[in-house]
Amino acid sequence: xxxxxxxxxxxxxxxxxxxxxxxxxxxxxxxxxxxxxxxxxxxxxxxxxxxxxxxxxxxxxxxxxxxxxxxxxxxxxx
Numbered sequence: 550x551x552x553x554x555x556x557x558x559x560x561x562x563x564x565x566x567x568x569x570x571x572x573x574x575x576x577x578x579x580x581x582x583x584x585x586x587x588x589x590x591x592x593x594x595x596x597x598x599x600x601x602x603x604x605x606x607x608x609x610x611x612x613x614x615x616x617x618x619x620x621x622x623x624x625x626x627x
Contacts, residue, residue, distance in 0.1 A: 555569050573588065
């Protein structure tokens with residue numbers, strides 16, 4: 550898959566999957582200027598909230614779970 554195809558898929562679905570994000574990292578290591586422009590567009594869409602970033606959502610869910618567990622462990626027993 551090309552950077553352009555990944556960007557179009559993410560824009561169309563409204564979500565950048567973890568798998569697609571990993572593919573982008575590999576492709577960007579040897580990209581052309583037009584690919585970087587496409588990637589920049591995708592990043593802007595993510596920042597504006599029009600495309601979700603699955604990896605970020607997973608990270609925030611994990612933080613919430615960890616914080617919840619810590620809160621339970623630190624609460625005095627009733």
